[in-house]
Amino acid sequence: MTASALALALILTAPLFGALAAMLMGRRGPAIALATIIATAAGTLILLVIIATEGAVHLAIGGWEAPLGIQLRADGLAGGFIATTALVMGAILAVAAKPFAGGKTERRSAYTFWPLALLLWGALNAIFLSGDLFNLYVGLELLTLVAVALVGIEGKRETLAAALRYMMFALMGSLLYLLGAALLYAAHGTLDIALLAERVGSAPGDIVAAAAITGGLAAKTALFPFHAWLPPAHSGAPAPASAMLSGLVPKASFYILLRFWFEAAPDLAGSGVLMLLGGLGAFAMVYGSLLALHQDRLKLIIAYSTVAQLGYLFFIFPLAGGESAAQPWAAGAWSGAIFHALSHAMAKASMFLCAGLIIEAIGHDRLPGMKGIVRALPMTVFAFALAAITLMGLPPSGGFTAKYLMMTASFAAGQPFWALMLILAGLLAAAYLYRPLALAFALPDEDAPAPKAVSRARQFAPLALALAAILLGILSAAPFAFIQIGRPGAAVEGLE
Amino acid sequence: MIASIFDLTLCLVILAAAGAATLGRDAFMAVVFYIVYGILIAMAWLRLGAIDVALAEAAIGAGLTGVLLLAALARVARKAGKEPASAASVPATTIATALAALVITIGIAYAFLTLPEPQGLQGHVAENLAASGAENPVTAVLLNFRGWDTLLESIVLLAALLGIWTLAQDEAWGGRAGLRHVTRPGSVLAQFGRILPPIGLLVGVYLVWAGSKQPGGAFQGGTVLAAVWIVTIMAGLMQAPRVADRALRAALVIGPVIFLALAVAGIFAGAFLVLPPAHAGWLILAVEAVLTLSIAATLAMLVFGPPEPEEKR
Amino acid sequence: MMTPETAVIPFWPQGPVWPMLVLIWPLLIGALAGVPGLREKPIRLLPLAPLPALLLALARPADATTQAPDVLLGVILTTDTLGLTLLGMTAAIWLAAGLYAIAYMKAPRKPAVFTGFWCLTLTGNLGVFLAADAVTFYVSFAAVSLAAYFLVVHDGTPKALRAARIYIALAIFGEAMLLIGFVIAIAGSDSLAIADLRATLTAPAGEGTLHPAAQGLAIALIIIGFGLKAGLMPLHLWLPLAHPAAPTPASAVLSGAIVKAGIIGLIRFLPEGAVDTGVLLMVIGLASAYIAVLLGLTQSNLKAVLAYSTVSQMGLVIAVIGAGIAASDPQALLAAGYYAMHHGFAKAALFLSVGLLAVTRGGARIALLAGIALLGASVAGLPGTGGALAKAAVKPAFDGFALMLVTASGIGTSLILLRYLVLGARVETQAPHPPALMAGPVIAMGLCALILPWILWSVFDPRPLGYLAGVGALIDGIWPILVALLIAGIALSPPLAGRIRGPAIPEGDIAAPLERGAIRLIRAVTEMEPPVPQAHEWRRVLRVIAPAEALERRLLPWRVSGLVILALIIVVALASA
Amino acid sequence: MVLSASLLYGLCGAALIGLGLYGFVVHRRLIRRVLAFNVIGSGIFLLFGAAAYRDPVAGSDPVPQAMIITGIVVALSATALALALIVAHARLARSDALPEDDRSGDPDEGRP
Structure with a gap:
């Protein structure tokens, strides 16, 4: 042993x-x-x-x-x-x-709730450790079924509709992924990622397989324009479930996408695909942010923020590939996207937990009702603000390190467009998070009902998560070095 | 193997059944066609020499899925009221979807036609079959070489069941799963329910026991056992268990628990999920036995659905 | 980028530890403000926060480097002369303001929040003077920039809320510009060291260097980012809004210390030898120096007058930096720092005196006004004061017309500070006895402004002090002040007194029309009726989002989404082929 | 060209996938979508199995067969959960379509 x-x-x-x-x-x-x-x-x-x-x-x-x-x-x-x-x-x-x-x-x-939540965790771990495309499929299915069940756990009409909508995307996504995996096995006799790396590209049909896998996983990651299910699903679930769904679940399919393109099929990536994925990401970023600005419910703001934030995960594709082959900054893009995925997981989960505690205190999550909530829930609001710092990409948070790495890669690769989008993303995030924060700090209305008390111990959990996201930035050198361990060659040499 | 006229006919019939199931107007008929389609697909599997898959497809793909679809259709019809109104014209999205589906079909066909020389794992499996503890190569893959997939899969079933249970109405929680089935004593179903269980039990147990040597196994056997249980309950001979029933829950989780424990124990033999060749034979049989129990229980509960409150008369 | 060596204790810095402590200590103090028990009177902690920084500046260690490779992306701190001098000034001002705050802020609205963000702002403000790598600098700059929002907004009055809103919008805009500029330079130099970034920005075009257009863009963005903080016109508009809105001790640090973060940024990052950039900065700087005075003279709020004076003085400093860059003259950059140091002390004393004016009368009042007059004269460059030395140090950077403008700027400086004096004399006394904690910091800051430049002259200027006693120097120092007194005398003379009214320019001059313009623009785009109910303003403004909302509704039906998925697969396959 | 059995069943699988995809996207009634989902699934399995049956000498590859059995069980789980959701949703919404799809019913249903 x-x-x-x-x-x-x-x-x-x-x-x-x-x-x-x-x-x-x-x-x-x-x-x-x-x-x-x-x-x-x-x-x-x-x-x-x-x-x-x-x-x-x-x-x-x-x-x-x-x-x-x-x-x-x-x-x-x-x-x-x-x-x-x-x-x-x-x-x-x-x-x-x-x-x-x-x-x-x-x-x-x-x-x-408990077995579902723990199964979700187990599925995530199984996915993160697996090196086999079919095993990843089974893990992904476990994750999907559990996630759908958690969306519907409140049992209201809207949440059931949201769960069903999610289920449609998820079913389609898994089928497409499975189709791609079947074609790859038929052509190469293995689904082991390391072995596939040596073989993918030799069969003409690999392109079809890659397209099916990419499309399926993009639908599961809620990349624009496949995001329509996400806001109602993430905002309708109970807060702890939302935190898992928004912070962790989309990362799993993105993780498989990374493993697939960077490890199994780096030679297959044409610049057209990379630009397409990046472009959809950029669109998602602007679009999700604008819609986040327009929401009047806290959980919907956070959910649309997820649409936007997932968008710029996909900047990794154009930045890691493209014209300037073998550029050292591709690793910057790769590391930046991973930093973003990790810090977003912590910050977004923290935000949803904060939203849950606010709902416990005032009974709903409509923005006007949040006025002056800082008096009743100081730690929660502080945690929310810290998480917001990460989502805006302000220093010294993990979100900042991510943005900095990706921006540097973008300028070094001669594609400043992505850097400008990242800056815009930060500004838009500041705009849509300013409103709940400003309200939280404002003076409460005279006639507002007194919020219910929430114990400090429970407020500590989101705070710890938000702090962890900040610490990821302050102490970013060690995690940066850590994620480079066993890094695929394509992360340095670029795709294509 | 060169395709025979039979193969060609079978494929055409399969496509026709699938077309009727997906495109047909009436939902109930679509489900019926789907069940027919499932049986035809099982025949195709036989033609492809995959008897294990054929059994699974017939039992699970056609049988259980068909039952689930019919049950859902019945329950929805009771709740949904009228059929949605019809639309006169075919919208552009429909045409576009048809085109997109056609293009994708061509793409898949292209990929299939241009596949390189086959390089399957038959050789690898045959080489290691002796050490796997199973004589049937499919069982060897399922329970040893790729046991981790199977373990996760048995948990996927439980996840689906949890998902279904969580859809119960709060006031019904803890009650018996599914609707009360009231069958008149002496009816055909009741008679059938008396005869079927002993036979079904025998078939199920045989499938599991045979699985290690010949086609069959935990999933196929479990499905048959589940079917027995379902019919028995539908015949009114037994009542569906309560979801809070300790014994039921134990039956549901015992298979995955034992399998997981075995996987962890494997690290003492070298790695995660290692089955020492000397003991692999009986270990696989034992795991299959408990898995069958859990699978049968889970599948039956999937069909019963969440506990429902007493219907108001 | 990463230093491979790891110390035995994780995160323990390599090299002198003290500079690291300087930055960590205020954060710890800030965190203490949240601890129950201390939370009740956290303001008392404020003076503790800048102490390690002050000690470091007083100790004047040799130029050494501290590295903490595990923090951020590898923190590097240096202690050079310029940085240490401004660090010392900054620490002293924050110490003085902190002591002052204990007496001044008897019942602050949110003491714990104020204390926490005070300490965070301070940390950032100290960090910019120590940072030798771009990330540490940026993080520090962002801290001082963004955390100061909470100092501006603290009073919670509508005026403070408006000032804070404009402040935070500009600050975030500046941060964004700066980040792009930094990242372009980092990508071009493949290094995080500030020295390498400077080199990249002027490196001749060639293999492995930045495109000239990228260099130009980076320089422009860096100037916008830092200029905004330093009050470079026309980016100055936050100063006259934020300074009056903030509590007095916060105004003092804003004007005395925080604007210097922009100055050190310009000095540290702009590459020497960029002639066009330098000349441009010189022109804008000198223009700022004059225009700000004219705007400031129309103000009637004490702090707004001082804020415009700061804008004017920073214009002068930026002109010096511009001259130094254009001529590749490191001496001029040092002199700019020296000038900024004097201004910091003087302006801190003047801002803190605003609160003191309300609690003095009789002899104390007269002494205070005399002190203010002396400080004003020092800023204007009266021979014998510290300010005269500062002026003398920067003059060699200019010649010809520019030199004349610099000398003559003393007229404006004197006038605007006379305006402050006149307004200050009119302040009504509320309580007769100034607390020692308020008077002491004012006196200390004033003395520092008058005396410290003498002590540090030899560090910053190679010329002997005797040069200052020359007749030419004396005349240049005195005539602008005399002219200003003459103008003031005429303006205040009985026939004219009270008749001269400048145009009524609101605080923040262009801020108000810009704000109105922005609102009008948004209204035009969104076709809203002009009188908008306040509560719905937000939603109405966001009408622009309507197309996105419509798209969202179109995408929701599965028939559309599902089709789009199928289409994407086809597109991906075609794009790969 | 001689049509081999594996080729025939592989193409049949491809056609089933296309048919299923069309049905999955255009149907408004959720149960029909679930049915189409199962058609796509079995099409993929058939394609997978046919590809594994190409080698006439070595015989059928057992690894894809095992994967297909796993896949069938997974598809059943997904189907069961989806149908239960549809039933629960129909109980509250009195409709077996999602609200955004429910405006005019399914054009494939009851067209004259």
Whole structure:
């Protein structure tokens, strides 16, 4: 037994065990979640240390090497996502412990929330560690079904419609992804990413496979114009679920997209595809921001912000590829996008948790009602402001490091357009987040009902997440070096 | 193998059934055509030499999916009221969609026609079959070489069940799954329900036991067992279990739990999910046995749906 | 970009630790403001925050580099003469203002918030003088720029809210411009060191260097970003709005210390030898020096008058920087820093005196007014004062007409500070006894302005001090002040007194018309009726978003979305082929 | 050119995918979409299986078969959840279509 095998086993199985236990013991959800957090965090810490000291970890499941078996691979990228997920899930579950508490008799939502949340975590970890396209498909399906269920957990007509709408995109996305994977296996006899890297491009049909995979994953990542499902779904779910859905779930399909283009098929990327993806990202950014400006409900603002923020994840494609081949700054684009994905996960989850606490206090999330909420929830508003700093990309947050890396790559690659879009994104984020913040700090109306009290301990969780997003920027050198471990060559040499 | 007239005919019939199922006007008839289509597809699998897939497709793809679709159709018809009004003209999006689907079909066909020389994993599987603990290569892949997929898949089923349960109305929580089925004693279904269970049980158990050597396995066997349970309940011989029932929940999770435990235990034998060749045979049989139980329970619960409050008369 | 060596203790800096502590300490103090128990009287913590910085400046260590490779993208701090001098000035002003605040802000609205952001602003303000890498500089600059919003908005009055809104909009705009400028330079030099960035911006075109257009763009963006903070016209409009709106100690740090962040930015980042840039800065700077005085003379708010004086003085400093850049003269850049130091102390004292005027009468009042007059004369360059030295130090950078303009600017300086004196004399006393904590900082800042330039002369100017006693120097120092007194005498003489009325220019001059213009433009675009109910203004303004909303509704039906997915696959496949 | 069985079934799979995609996108009634989803799925599986059956000497490749069985179970899970959602939504909305799709019903339903 090696330490790395133990760490991987803990990370992969602890959330799943937790979910099964929660399914069995209806009213023990919070306690089981706590145990899961401890076990998974332990595994994550061990894994991080191993990756940092010994480099990327490879493990053949069951001892069967590729192409026969499924390979697990934990490089810096995987480690970064797993650690961020653990942090975000820990905070979310801590906040969820009260609204989904066990109670004397079992309640429906309190019963199903815990296994679903833990399954979501397990699915994410399975995806982040997998090196096999078909295994990724199964993980993605698990994630999707759980996410759809969480969207519908409130059981209202609107949330069920949102869940169904999400389900349509998700079903279409998985089918297309599966189609691509089937074509790749038919052509190359393997779905192992490392082996595919040597073979993809030799078959003419690979383009069809790549197109299907890209289209399917883009639909799941809610890239514009496939985002229509996202705002109603993310804003309709209970806050802890929204935090997972917005902060973590879209990152999984984006992560697969990264693995696919940068590791399995770097030679397949034509400049047209890269520009198309980047262009849709830029459009998503402007469009999501404008619509965020127009919303009157806090959760909708945050959800449209996700549409915008997911948009500039896709800048990685034009910046990492294109004309200036073998440019050292492609790694800047790659690292920048990952920094953005990680800091956005923390900040967005924090924001949704804040929104949840505000709803607990005032009963709704309409903006006018938030006036002066800082008096009742100082820590929450502070956390929201810190998260906003990250989303705006202001220094010294992780969002700033991301923006800085991507901007530098953009100028070095001679494509200043993307840098200008990033600046615009920051300005627009400042505009749409200014309104809730200004209201939160304003004097409350005389006749406004007094907000309900929310315990400080629960306000601490979103604050911790927001602080983590800031710390990611302040101490960015170490995470920067970490995610470079086992970095694919295409991240440096550029796609194409 | 060169295509025979039978293959050609089968393909045409499959396409016709699929066309009727996707394009037909009446929803109920569409579902019926879909079930027919599923059985035809199972025949296609037999022609392609994939008996395990044929069994799975017949049992799960055609059978269970068909039952789910019919049940949903019935429940929706009761709730949704009237059919939506019809539109007179064909909108531009419909034509555009048809065109896009056609282009994609051509693209896929192109990809298929230009596939390079086949390089399957038959050789790898055959080489390692002895160490896998299963004689049926498909079972070896499912439970050993790619056991992690199968483990996740058994959890996907549970996730779907949780998702369905979470759609229950709050006041109905803890009650019996699905609608009350009132069957007159002495009716055909009731008679059928008396005869089927012993036979079904035998078939199911056989499928699992045979799975390690011949086609069959936990999923196919589990489906048959689930079908037995469903019919028994529909016949009014048994009541659907309560969702809060401890035994039910234990049955649901036992398979994945044991499989997960085995996966973790594997790290003591070298890596995650390692089955030592010396013990792989009985380990696989044991995992299949508990998985079958869980799968049968899960599939049956999927068909019953969430607990519903008593209907007002 | 990354330094591979890692210290034994994670994050422990390499090199002298003290400069790092200078920046961490105020953050810790700021965090303390949130601790229950201290939260009740957190203002008392303010004077503690700048102490390590002051000690560092007083110790004047040798030029050394501190590195913290694990923080940000590798923090590098240096302690050079210019940086240390301005660091010392800044720390002293914040210390004085902090002490003053204890007495002045008896019942602040949100003491913990004020204290926290005071400390954050201070950290940024100190950081810009120590940073040797672009990221640290940018982070510091953003901290001082954005956190100061909370100092401006603190009073919560409608006036403060408006000033703060304009301030934050401009600050974020400036940050964005600066970031683009920095990133262009970083991409071009493949380095984060400020020295390398400077070199890149003037490197001759060739392999591996920036395109001249990119160089020009980066320089322009950097000037906009820093000029905005330093009050370069026409980007000055936030100063006359924010300074009066903020509580008095905050006004003092805004005008005395924070605007210097822009000055150090210009000095640190603009490359020497960029002749066009230098000449442009010189022209704009000198023009600012005069126009600001004219605008300032029309003001009747004490702090607004001082704010325009700051704009005018910063114009002069920017002109010096421009001259130094055009002539590749490092001495001129040093002199600009020296001048800025004197101005910082003098202006801090003058701003703090605003609060003091309301609590003095009798002899103390007369002494205070005399002190203000002396400080004003110092800023104008009266021989014997510290200001005369500052003027003398910057003059060698100019010649010909420009030199004459610089000398004659003393007239304007004197006039605007006389305006302050006259307005100050009219302030009514509310309480007769000035607290020592308010008087002390004013006196200390005033003395620093008058005396420190003497002590530091030899550090900044190679010429012997005796030069200042020359007849020419004395005459140049005195005549502008005499002319100003003459003009003032005429204007205040009985026949004219009260009859001369300049046009009534609102605080922030072009801010108001710009604001109106912007609102009108938005209204024109959105076809709104002019009288808009306040509550719905936001939504109406956002009518421009209507097309996006319409698109959103079009995309929602699955028939459209699903079709778009199919189309995307086809497009991706075709684009790859 | 001799039409091999694998080629025939592969093309049949491609056609099923196209048919299913069309049905999945144009139907307004959610149950019909779920049905079309299953047609696409089985089309993909057929394509996958046919490709694995190309090698006449080595026989059928068991790995895709295992993957297809997994895929069938996954598709069943998705179908079950989708149908349950549709039923729950119909209970509250009195319609088996989404609100944005419900304006004129399905043109393929009940057209004269």
